[in-house]
Amino acid sequence: MGCPCELRFYGKKEKEIENAFRQCVARAKEFEHKYSRYLDDSVTTSINRSAGKSRTTIDQETFALLDYAQVCFELSNGFFDITSGTLRQCWNSQTTELPSQIQIENCRSRIGWEKVTYSETEIFLPVKGMELDFGGIVKEYAADALVASAQKNGVEFGLINLGGDIAMVGPQADGSPWNIGIVHPTIKGATIAKIELSSGALTTSGGYERFIEIDGQRYSHLLNPKTGFPTDSMLSATVIADQAVVAGSITSIALLNNEKEGLRWLEDSKLPYLAITKNLDCLGTLARTD
Amino acid sequence: MKKIDPLLALTTAALSLPVFAGNPPTEKEISLRASSYKEDDISKTSVLSGSPERYKIDKTHFRLLTPIGSNWSTEINTSQEVMSGASPWGTFSGSDEQPSLIMSGATIKDKRTEVGVSITNYQDNASYGVTLGTSHEDDYKSRSIGLSAGWDLNNMSTLGIGFSFSDDDIEPTDAKKFGRIQQAKKQTRSFSVSWTQIINANSLLFSGLTYTNKEGFLSDPYKLRDTRPDKKSEWAASLKYRIFIDSKNAALHLNYRLYNDGFGINSHTVNAEWHQNISLRWKISPRIRYYSQSQADFYLDADDFSLPKTVNQSSDHRLSGYGAITAGIQANYELSGWKIKVGFDRYISDNHYGHDSSRYSHPALLDFNLTSLGIEYKF
Structure with a gap:
């Protein structure tokens, strides 16, 4: 999928888990084969x-x-x-x-x-x-599809993480929620927040992971089709929704707007969100208040 | 300018993606349910003769739902009911004008077997179904056919229409001995239209209208004197609202039904159910239902034997004006494809509960308990 992928399944029956895992990997390859821009026969x-x-x-x-x-x-x-x-x-x-x-x-x-x-x-x-370029939709949609496939194959506990688009198959094996770290936008390897989740999906969009540096100035890899220039948005947006594909579009659109419009868009979505502004302020319903 | 709700628009669009779309069933489903229905005995002071012991019905129900290919599914339902107890034969005015009952002996025993088979075809935005059914009792046989169609409009609304027809034969037991009608027929035609509207990601509203036309022998052959019109039209309108409340991890179901028929009965039914998810496996659903009806135009508190047999009259408690309250609870437990359901309901009825009740509370008005146990498996 052109990104690190992680499938975590837990269950009592080893064969069931193995079978579900194989089916999910096959399904992920199918998506890549069908929608990748880089493959000649997609x-x-x-x-x-x-x-x-x-x-x-x-x-x-x-x-x-x-x-x-x-x-x-x-x-x-x-x-x-x-x-x-x-x-x-x-x-x-x-x-x-x-x-x-x-x-x-x-x-x-x-x-x-x-x-x-x-x-x-x-x-x-x-x-x-x-x-x-289906990139902004298919990865999230694939995460949803893999969840459906895993659940259909009997997996009750687990998660699917396709390059930061995380969809829940179910909670952890003991029933407790997953603790998901949100990457710090400027300090490499650090997390800026932890979010607990046991169902639905969580996606994060940020312009920071793959930036373009010209004359010491960092430009987002997210490009505004109207101006042809990189967007001047907030640093990152995280959203929780029932479907990863929905969460992904909400965060992508938030990052394609300027910071003010992006924040308004997140607010209007009525979904739980975490926005990290250019001043590194954490805003939104998922931001810690203490 | 109308503001678009982004979450609603995206969720709606996402639901058309094949992973989420409402497709034909892909899993087989098998379920078995047993229930026990027991009416309370009638107060002995209200019974002039016969047994105060009322109906007890034990029912078992089996259901199999299976996909056939990618566009078809079939469903088979069979059930069997074993009934025993006594039923009211007639109502008389007692010394204090309060109606009293003549009951049958507690010897009625009957068995009802019902089989239904339906086939549904799924198209991209539509589904079409046919159901054939038959039901058999010692004194009652019924054959029915139902046709239904549903259209998915813009992913947010579903329009449904249905038609059903049933042809019934009535052959009362001991007809000669008690001078009952020996053979009779009844036909029922029913037309329905419904509209289901998704309001947002968490709620939907269903509205439906049904018209039913019954023709033939509509009286109760076991009563000493019971003459009803041989035609009846019925209208029923219903509204159902479903909302999932995220903060409570629970769903609220609210239903209302308004009913009116050619016998002159108007009724209102309101019920509310709260489906609380306790954990991934457990769900507890308390429910409450209120029902109220007015009496039929030809309802009498006590049978009047001075009227000619051709004049309509009935003292059947089901045609009196009364109200009823049901309170119940159901628990569901789910584990890898298995689902177990246990439920209990208590029903009580009285003329004091109704909105437009008869003068006297009918002594045969029911109170009953319903206990059920179900097991479901998907594979």
Whole structure:
């Protein structure tokens, strides 16, 4: 999945746990194979390869994911845009100087979810070089799918952690909740908060893990499709929801906005959240009050 | 401008993803339930003759639900009831004008067997079902067919419609000996429409309307004098509200039903259930129900033998105006595919409890206990 993954299952029957584990690993590989941008025969690659040329046939699951992306796009006023990945050509870990306005405009001409047409069976990206990136949805959706698969296979205690998107199969083996550490945004290896959870899912978005440094200035790896520039957001947002896919979209959208708008968005979501501001203040219902 | 609730919008969209979507059942489910229903004896002072001992019904119910392929499921239900006890034959005015009962002897014994099979087909946004059923007792046979369809509209609403028809034969026991009708027929047609609306991630509202038309022999053949119209139309409207309260880790169910029929009976039913999750395995659900009905137009406190047999009259307690209260509790225990349910309910009824009661409390109004034990397994 392009990230460290952790599956923790507990149960009395070793065979049952082993079987569930195997099924989950197979399911995770299936998702990666289907939606990775880096694999030559993935659905994503075949859609991207046909950009500006032809329609691509899609299945029901892909259609549902596109519909989900559409809702995210509308709710975020266009900030959450699964076509904005091409901006990485201007901003990536190799970038050593600020991209020029021409370079940015060139990228931006190939961005715009509103230009994409799709139906239950087909999708068409109208501009050559346009690219879809399901990264902001599929990892979380996969966490939910693995939980469903584990539960179906009889696992009652455990969790799924796909690169920080954590979905609960159930509590710890003794019935107590899991204690989840939230990474400190500036001190490497430290945690800034602990959150107890035994059901649902918890996701964290932060611009800090993979930042871009140009002339001593740190830029977030999260890119604003409207300006073509990295976002100037809060440092991190953590949310608890029933589904990891929902929690993930809420935190992603929070980080695509500026700090003030992001905080308002988290507040409006009515979900338990923890926001870490640029001043390193912890805000939200999950922040410790003592 | 209408503000969109982001959580609601995202959750709704997420629920269309295959992992969460409301698909046909993927697991087989088997359940066995046994229940014991026991009516309290009637006060001896109200019984002129016969036995004060009333009905006792032991019921066992078996259910199997299984998917067939990816778009179909079938459900089989069978149940058997063993009944014994006495039932009221007639009502007379006692010396103080209070009605008194003539009961049958405590010798009634009957067995009812019921079988139902249904098949459901699931499409992307719709489901269609057919149910065939039959029920058999010594003195009553019934065959029925039901058709139902549901449409999922924009993932937030479900529209349901249903139709059912049953054709019943009545053959009272000891008909010649007691001058009862020897054979009779009854047909029932029922139409329903319902709308289920998801309000947000934690609550939903169901509303339904049912119209039922009954034709044929609608009287009670075992009563000394009981003449009812041979046609009856019934309307029932119901509202059900379900809300899950996160802070309490519990769900509240509130139901209301309004009923009106061609016999002139109006009734209201309100019930509330609280489903409290205690732990991952335990759930305790206390419940309370209130029921009140007005009497039928032709209801009499005591049988009037001076009226011609063709004139409608009945002193059946079920047609009197009264109210009833039920309080109960159920405990559920779940463990890897197994679920065990134990429940107890106490029902009491009286004319004082009702909103539009008859003048006298009918001596045959019931009080009963219902105890049930169920076991369910999914695989």
